[in-house]
Amino acid sequence: QSVLTQPPSVSGAPGQxxxxxxxxxxxxxxxxxxVHWYQQLPGxxxxxxxxxxxxxPSGVPDRFSVSKSGTSASxxxxxxxxxxxxxxxxxxYDSSLSGSVFGGGTKLTVL
Amino acid sequence: xxxxxxxxxxxKKPGASVKVSCKASGYTFTSYYIHWVRQxxxxxxxxxxxxxxxxxxTRFPQNFQGRVTMTSDTSTNTVYMELSxxxxxxxxxxxxxxGQMISGNLDYWGRGTLVTVSS
Numbered sequence: 001q002s003v004l005t006q007p008p009s010v011s012g013a014p015g016q017x018x019x020x021x022x023x024x025x026x027x028x029x030x031x032x033x034x035v036h037w038y039q040q041l042p043g044x045x046x047x048x049x050x051x052x053x054x055x056x057p058s059g060v061p062d063r064f065s066v067s068k069s070g071t072s073a074s075x076x077x078x079x080x081x082x083x084x085x086x087x088x089x090x091x092x093y094d095s096s097l098s099g100s101v102f103g104g105g106t107k108l109t110v111l
Numbered sequence: 112x113x114x115x116x117x118x119x120x121x122x123k124k125p126g127a128s129v130k131v132s133c134k135a136s137g138y139t140f141t142s143y144y145i146h147w148v149r150q151x152x153x154x155x156x157x158x159x160x161x162x163x164x165x166x167x168x169t170r171f172p173q174n175f176q177g178r179v180t181m182t183s184d185t186s187t188n189t190v191y192m193e194l195s196x197x198x199x200x201x202x203x204x205x206x207x208x209x210g211q212m213i214s215g216n217l218d219y220w221g222r223g224t225l226v227t228v229s230s
Contacts, residue, residue: 036215036217038217044222046156046217048219089156091216093214099158100146101158103155105156
């Protein structure tokens with residue numbers, strides 16, 4: 001049972017927009033800690049996708065954006081492409097656990 | 112360029128210990144924390160702790176304390192994670208990743224080390 005809750009799967013057709021939610025609590029997202037998002041392609045290490053207040057590492061397209069409200073955060077992917085098919089994870093800090101926590105991951109399928 | 116190079120796959124018997132290394136290059140080693148993240152087969156990511164190479168301060172989740180030791184060697188820019196009393200549930204890929212603080216993002220990752228615990 002992950003501290004941050006994500007939907008197990010989402011899907012969308014090429015060109016569409018999908019949103020992945022990440023629900024936490026008052027000791028992590030709700031406490032104001034930043035949420036970071038990672039993309040993991042099959043058989044590879046996770047890659048930092050978006051961090052903090054919508055910052056993207058060099059090379060990550062602006063089709064990926066995030067929002068945050070209360071105890072939840074969301075990752076939006078616009079203009080879906082076949083190469084976006086991957087697992088996506090959210091991460092934050094939890095003050096009651098005194099450590100980083102991850103969501104359970106969401107598998108994105110591009111139809 | 113920033114690189115984190117991890118040691119190779121390990122196969123261990125239950126009750127044994129394993130030591131995984133993560134060699135950093137391309138940045139000032141003591142300016143960033145090294146985090147360890149575990150991924151069991153077909154499962155999600157799980158944070159297993161971090162070390163500040165400058166001073167060696169460590170932090171682990173409660174369910175990992177007592178079995179894990181993390182150390183750093185500033186002469187070789189290498190961090191080590193040793194896990195003892197291995198059980199089958201420890202079978203996983205262990206990633207090291209760089210972070211600026213305990214609560215920050217992990218911007219560079221190693222390729223992972225598969226640890227298999229089997230009798």
